[in-house]
Amino acid sequence: MAISIIRTIILFTALMFSMRIMGKRQLGELEPSELVVAVLISNLASHPLQDVGTPLLYGLIPVLTLLCCEVIISGITVKSLGFRQFICGKPNMIIEHGKIVQREMKKNRITLDELYEELRKNGISDISIIKYAILETDGKLSFLLYSAEAPVTPKQLNLSPPDQEYPIIVINDGRTLSKNLSVLGHSENWLNKELKKHGVKNAQDVYLMTADKNGQIYYSLKEVK
Amino acid sequence: MKKELFAGALLLTMLIASIVNIWYLNKLTENLIDIVETAEEQALSGNWDKAEENAEEAARIWDKNDPYTHIVLRHFEIDSATDAIYQLLNEIYSKNEGGVRGETKALTAQLDSLASIEEIKFGSIF
Numbered sequence: 001m002a003i004s005i006i007r008t009i010i011l012f013t014a015l016m017f018s019m020r021i022m023g024k025r026q027l028g029e030l031e032p033s034e035l036v037v038a039v040l041i042s043n044l045a046s047h048p049l050q051d052v053g054t055p056l057l058y059g060l061i062p063v064l065t066l067l068c069c070e071v072i073i074s075g076i077t078v079k080s081l082g083f084r085q086f087i088c089g090k091p092n093m094i095i096e097h098g099k100i101v102q103r104e105m106k107k108n109r110i111t112l113d114e115l116y117e118e119l120r121k122n123g124i125s126d127i128s129i130i131k132y133a134i135l136e137t138d139g140k141l142s143f144l145l146y147s148a149e150a151p152v153t154p155k156q157l158n159l160s161p162p163d164q165e166y167p168i169i170v171i172n173d174g175r176t177l178s179k180n181l182s183v184l185g186h187s188e189n190w191l192n193k194e195l196k197k198h199g200v201k202n203a204q205d206v207y208l209m210t211a212d213k214n215g216q217i218y219y220s221l222k223e224v225k
Numbered sequence: 226m227k228k229e230l231f232a233g234a235l236l237l238t239m240l241i242a243s244i245v246n247i248w249y250l251n252k253l254t255e256n257l258i259d260i261v262e263t264a265e266e267q268a269l270s271g272n273w274d275k276a277e278e279n280a281e282e283a284a285r286i287w288d289k290n291d292p293y294t295h296i297v298l299r300h301f302e303i304d305s306a307t308d309a310i311y312q313l314l315n316e317i318y319s320k321n322e323g324g325v326r327g328e329t330k331a332l333t334a335q336l337d338s339l340a341s342i343e344e345i346k347f348g349s350i351f
Contacts, residue, residue, distance in 0.1 A: 001297065002243035002345050005236075010350070053300035061239060068232040068239075075229030 001061055008065040012036055016073075016087070031077075031088050031138060037070045088137040095133035098146075108135055115141075165212035174204040174222065184211055246297055247343050253290060254336040257283050261313065261336075265329040273320055280314045302339060309335045 012033075019032040041063055048059035077084040092104045094115065105115070115133075118141045124130065129149035134142045154161050168180045170191060181191060191203065194217060200206060209219040264279035287294075287310055294303050309332040316324030 001246050001343065002240065003343065003350060005239055005243060006345065006350050055296055055299065057296060058299075061243075064235065064239060068236040071228050071232035072236075075226070075232075 001057065004058060004061045005065050008062040009069060011040070012066060012069050015040070031074075033070050033073045033087065037066050040066060091137060092135045093132060094135050094141065095127060095130045095143075097132075098128040098130055100127065104135070110135070119143075162214065165214045165216070167210040167212045167216070167218065169208065170211050171203050171206045171209035171219070173207060176203050184213060186211070247340075247345070249293075250297070250343055251340045253286075254340040257286060258333050258336050260286070261310075261329055261332055264313070264317065265325055268317055268320075268325045269322060273317065276317050276325070277314075280310075280317050284310050284314060297343075298339065302342075306332070306335050306339060 015036040016032045019035055044062045044066070045059055048054045048056050073087065077087055092108055093101055094104050094108070094110065095101065100112075100115070105112075119125070119127070122141075122143055124143060124145075129145055130143055131146045132144040134144075136142055168184055170177055170180050170184070170186075176188060176191060178188065181188065194211075195201075195203060195206070198217075198219060200219070200221065203209075205222055207220045207222045209217065211217050260279050260283045264276045264283065267273075267279065268276035287307065291303075309328065313325065313328040313332050316328045
């Protein structure tokens with residue numbers, strides 16, 4: 001048991017540093033410690049499942065040890081900025097004022113093809129419109145466009161459109177969700193009236209219906225078989 | 226912060242439990258080795274009845290600890306030790322001095338290795 005705990009801690013640390021050294025491009029949405037736990041946990045759990053001759057503790061103890069390591073490390077990273085930078089690294093500027101920072105490209109081992117792939121995914125065709133492109137600690141690229149190239153906001157046009165409310169599902173595959181109706185401050189009577197208004201006889205005929213606090217309604221009828 | 230404290234406490238509890246496990250396993254195997262070596266001495270001095278009693282006592286203790294050993298040891302290790310105990314008993318019942326010598330050595334080595342696998346040593350970790 002003690003050997004399992006010590007081995008897990010050593011492997012967790014070794015893998016985490018390997019991921020950290022491999023760089024951000026290997027991560028893809030996860031922090032190094034999260035990725036290590038994700039990679040290890042399924043293998044650890046499957047071993048005692050496949051081999052009934054291995055006590056369950058041989059799978060449970062490393063899984064619990066990993067869980068403890070991850071919770072402790074993520075807790076320390078929240079408290080200490082220095083430790084967070086040590087574990088997760090720092091964001092890197094890949095494009096600055098429309099210019100590719102080649103030193104950072106090399107350091108993070110990002111090819112031009114990969115950079116252009118990210119640009120295309122974000123609907124950007126011209127590097128010169130980018131003020132900053134930042135490689136985040138989870139391996140994702142964030143783009144900040146020059147103000148002149150950024151989409152116009154209603155505020156810039158001196159417009160004040162009404163705030164959007166979050167739509168809540170009130171009918172799910174023919175079933176009326178009374179709890180959600182009461183969250184909106186409505187009753188089933190209101191729902192029936194709304195359905196009649198839209199020419200729907202029965203809630204059971206509706207596949208999806210959503211409503212928000214502004215009274216905005218969306219509905220889709222069930223397909224006739 | 227509560228989660229982190231809980232994780233730290235859980236890790237500490239597991240470490241303490243594993244140290245208690247090492248202590249208990251050592252005690253169990255040392256006790257069994259003592260009994261088995263006594264059985265060997267008695268067998269070699271021709272006191273076969275006493276040797277039988279001791280070997281049966283060793284088998285009884287090992288069987289009594291079955292729930293514990295099945296939780297903390299790999300089952301093939303348990304099976305090997307069980308086989309070695311009953312092999313020794315067989316040699317004692319057959320009054321075979323050479324066999325008793327060999328089987329005692331095999332069993333004590335087996336029990337020693339059970340305890341040493343769990344001990345926190347550089348070799349066990351790596």
